Amino acid sequence: MNNTNKEFDVCIIGAGLAGGVLAAYLGKNGKKVAVVEKMMIEQDGIIGELLQPGGVEKLCDMELEHLVEGIDAQKVKGYGLFLGKERIQLNYPQNAAKVYEGRGFRYGKFISSIRNYIQSLENVTLIEGTVTDFIEDDQHIYGLKYKDKKTGEEQYIHAPLTVACDGAFSFFRQKLSDATHTINSYFLGLVLKNPQLPYPDHGHVILCDSGPVLAYPIATGECRMLISFPETNMPKKSPELIAYLKNELAKELPEEILPSYMDAVDEGKFKVMPAQYVPAQPKLKKGAVLLGDSLNMRHPLTGGGMTVALTDIHSLGRLLLQIDMNNEKALFDTVHEYYEKHHSNNATVNILADALYGVVQDPQLKVACFEYLKKGENYYKEPISLLSAVNRERTTLLKHFFSVAFFGVNDNIKFPTPSNVGKAFNMVKHALEILNPLMLNENPDMVTKGALKVTEGALKVTNTVTKTANSFTDKVSENANMIKRNAKKITSKVLD
Template structure:
């Protein structure tokens, strides 16, 4: 490194440490905040990364990284963060439908990095793809260590309380925070951090979202979590989706001895009422009996502590355009989807890659350039839809099918499983894993599933007694099933892909 560059880095660090000034202030050292801070710092930007608590977090989501997210993590130069944390490889999914299993491996890629059977079938040649599962806190700690070790980043443990606006124009100049100076006495001091650009990435429960975007997440259910110790999964090194006489259940390994079990519990269902024993009663009486026999003992043991399992809301929050005035909101603060498909971190890391590309110093030399920032955020909003519209729509649509509560949705659910059972999995698995970024492929497979459901339903109706005379009923069912598929799919893909 030249003497001039060394001097420049020293000066930038002094500005951060002494005067709390940087090119970029990032609020929140979570998944997206760390990734964005690291990516921008790699481009030579001076970055202040602010986090309320730097101790290892203990959360029940953000524990399964899809192959597309792992690829983006490596592009960011953070691939090493999944090493040394007892991460477990994941090679696809095992969908268990009323006790019948169906393996859905991630697709293989050819020498061009493409899924050769994106439209149908399952390929057997090419490079095998994998994701990984891990403890969220261990992974976050690795991301933060990477940021702490970067010469262009200063990490500060402080609680951001509000933004700082310009005196003469509506421009965000940075943030005000409260920093603990004496933990025993709980003594705090006011701090101020200034940047040419402020990135808010304070998570699903963002305190700044409503100030900037005026959007609110839609929550219809929660995931309640158990940590199963030394359980035996039917298909090792795969995520498991359980569909049966309970709402969807997820199982995936997060360590050598630990497996995460997530039980979806919609709001206000009778099975989880106080009279029925609450959430614990629902899990004990309805969810655990739906688990594979090899998993039930570990689940019963984990539930035996008498506590209500920890939970997280399952949120849908479509992204909205922003008009940056020195501040942008990104990560879960901007956009969320149901965590059923484990796509959150994949979206976050791909967003960080795209953000770094659009804010590269060759494109935006000066982050004070308001017009350049507005143009970059406009491009970010529309270009990210190539992958977010797929992952978000897939998450919402599959949840509607897997949590089916009417006749048409149950028919679609059955059609979906039959689709997988016939081996037409490379396209769906590639979409799910963030490998295929073509929304048209998603539309093709979704409506193909709908027509499989219509065919199977018609066979069931006509195949019974007086079958020919039930033809009008089969036709009516076909119309209703197709209509339900449109209701499930089209509003979400329209909102996520075209608005």
């Protein structure tokens, strides 16, 4: 197969967020782009509905902020965090020059806005069809094959670069990456109509016993609610599920939203999506690259997916605009550089998402995290800047992650009984177990690798101390039980 007859500089698989915005950025800056999308009808899904301020910034950097206009997008100014009867408000960062804001919207509407825009660009050709394979040999990918929706015929597109943006259930991921995917949990989605939100214009994270519940505005008078279920328990519509939502979960939700929540449960329009973890582990092959969920996925808890994709589009797009697309070496080097930058730009967003999910699933760390953020602006300011993705410093993330764990330790060893010491060590151990693999999957530099070695050592020591504390606790309670039994015997003898 050769690579003649090049009509396009880039061909893209999928016109979702990643493929659509990449086409927009490259197309409006003079590259010739073909995009093949299998489903042009507007979807009514539960993914991608809160764009963090860091993602809004990326759209602005590419001069594409108009894509979130005219879709009834709602301004989001921060978060409300709930635990039991307590609640705290965490506003997004602001300074003299800027107030950072996110946007809540219907993903389908956002994607339609992107597709309408690229169809208006002279340099972009949007085709409805299903991509069936790459055009490739062992060394190189030369373009793609697709089945045209209208004619049903197989067609070919040749281009120096093929970008696979085929989303969460990507077929092309396996061809360009060594990553395997893991399902961490499921999200059940509902739409609350005209809810009374405790913090209007804010996202809401409710830390329930069974897992986190999220709520954020997505249109005028509409709020998305996502309810987390563990990976062992994929929710299916049934009388048991409805009873659980109405009788159990409802008790843990803020009172204000209960009427609209009960209505949404009665309406029963449930949608379920898995929360997947896919680390970015691309294999380099000439002429092709992965972008968006096909490259990398993290837990949706922090709403980071679109921000990561937009960051990558800006990074890859800028590099591509600087090179001659027919210079094979320059193109190969560009793809390599883009993958390197993917980690340095997005590691914090990725690590935070899965680390925070790990924290809120651990009853002790969850309380420690809430109490830590409750201490005031000096404590929550940097964590919220990480969550909003306007701050991407790994050191800031590590600082606060361990501060939360040690804050919990301090609380436990105020009364240093063996059991409390054991709990404290367990907490640090679990924190390290959550963080280490996530860090390792983000292409750590030498310094971070060194730090991870130290934490691995700490983990071993912690394990030993925990075991000792646990066995000491067991011994103490064994002895206590023996004393109790003997006391009982003596009492009954005396009574006899």
